[in-house]
Amino acid sequence: MSAAITTSNLTKRFKTHVAVDSLNLDVPQGAIYGFLGPNGSGKSTTMKMLLGLTRPTEGEIRVFEQDLTPASRTRMLPSIGSMIEAPPGYGHLTGLENMRIVQDMLDLSAVQIEHALETVRLTEHKNKLVRNYSLGMKQRLGIAMALARDPALLILDEPTNGLDPAGIEEIRTLLIRLAGHGITVMVSSHLLDEIDRMASTLGILSAGRLVFQGTRAELMERSVPDILIVTPTPQAVLDPQTLAGLVPAQASGASGQPSGPALVPQGVRIPGMSKGAVAELISRLAAAGVELHEVRREAQSLEDVFMDLTGRGGGVL
Ligand SMILES: Nc1ncnc2c1ncn2[C@@H]1O[C@H](COP(=O)(O)OP(=O)(O)O)[C@@H](O)[C@H]1O
Numbered sequence: 666m667s668a669a670i671t672t673s674n675l676t677k678r679f680k681t682h683v684a685v686d687s688l689n690l691d692v693p694q695g696a697i698y699g700f701l702g703p704n705g706s707g708k709s710t711t712m713k714m715l716l717g718l719t720r721p722t723e724g725e726i727r728v729f730e731q732d733l734t735p736a737s738r739t740r741m742l743p744s745i746g747s748m749i750e751a752p753p754g755y756g757h758l759t760g761l762e763n764m765r766i767v768q769d770m771l772d773l774s775a776v777q778i779e780h781a782l783e784t785v786r787l788t789e790h791k792n793k794l795v796r797n798y799s800l801g802m803k804q805r806l807g808i809a810m811a812l813a814r815d816p817a818l819l820i821l822d823e824p825t826n827g828l829d830p831a832g833i834e835e836i837r838t839l840l841i842r843l844a845g846h847g848i849t850v851m852v853s854s855h856l857l858d859e860i861d862r863m864a865s866t867l868g869i870l871s872a873g874r875l876v877f878q879g880t881r882a883e884l885m886e887r888s889v890p891d892i893l894i895v896t897p898t899p900q901a902v903l904d905p906q907t908l909a910g911l912v913p914a915q916a917s918g919a920s921g922q923p924s925g926p927a928l929v930p931q932g933v934r935i936p937g938m939s940k941g942a943v944a945e946l947i948s949r950l951a952a953a954g955v956e957l958h959e960v961r962r963e964a965q966s967l968e969d970v971f972m973d974l975t976g977r978g979g980g981v982l
């Protein structure tokens with residue numbers, strides 16, 4: 666499949682702070698690419714670089730197989746619609762008046778404007794002042810402004826932020842419909858469940874680094890479910906000699922959050938153990954005469970996997 670966006674080694678430093686660290690993004694054409702990460706992980710900065718609004722410190726960007734450079738930018742941007750950080754739009758103007766500004770700026774037809782308003786279902790509210798719009802309507806107006814130019818690529822930064830479940834569902838339905846018409850959609854969120862069901866590909870950022878890129882199914886496969894050992898004598902399991910060499914020093918790369926064997930009501934829970942390590946642990950426990958009632962894998966939710974990747978203290982929520 667050809668790519669809508671690829672980046673190589675894309676990096677942004679603010680003084681010494683690395684906000685975006687050597688990203689190799691691959692956004693397939695026609696995809697809904699869910700760009701996930703806690704607040705401050707570098708989503709907006711990345712999207713601004715993709716739009717030529719912020720200059721990369723290092724690295725390359727290709728959009729539809731062409732290099733995005735200061736020289737090519739003017740030619741390429743008309744095919745990209747975007748909404749970054751907050752929905753645009755003047756509160757003292759109506760939805761339609763805001764759209765007219767976009768129309769004039771981009772030299773669009775009245776039909777394009779009407780069609781974009783129709784697509785986001787704002788036609789019946791187009792003559793109301795934007796300051797009286799709900800947040801969901803403002804987000805949809807922002808998307809209409811991005812859509813009016815009939816872009817091949819839509820880059821939307823947290824369009825579901827602050828919306829209630831019905832508002833989120835509306836945006837989700839809209840983006841799925843747009844992707845169905847062949848538009849590539851890159852959409853960011855700090856909340857996994859706002860976008861994982863609509864995204865065909867996920868890219869997950871943690872502290873500026875891409876810690877995962879692939880499908881939802883591939884993300885699930887990456888998870889190693891915790892082992893739950895049900896026993897009346899959990900201390901025997903937690904004995905450092907029993908666990909020696911079997912438990913990773915720090916499970917699954919969680920940033921800053923040590924996650925290791927833990928006491929739970931039924932016994933002990935241990936993350937990140939391979940099959941071989943589990944087999945060895947069981948034989949050690951049996952040899953030591955520890956009473957085992959049950960040893961099982963505890964299913965991990967997608968949310969758990971996301972949290973492990975991005976660090977539980979990462980400001981998600
Ligand atoms: N203009 C700027 N100057 C200095 N630091 C910035 C600037 N913009 C963003 N940052 C920092 O870069 C990091 C990533 O920010 P941002 O891209 O906004 O993250 P996100 O959109 O994922 O919340 C944060 O630590 C933020 O404070």
Ligand SMILES: [Mg+2]
Pocket residue numbers: 705708709710750822
């Ligand atoms: Mg942001």
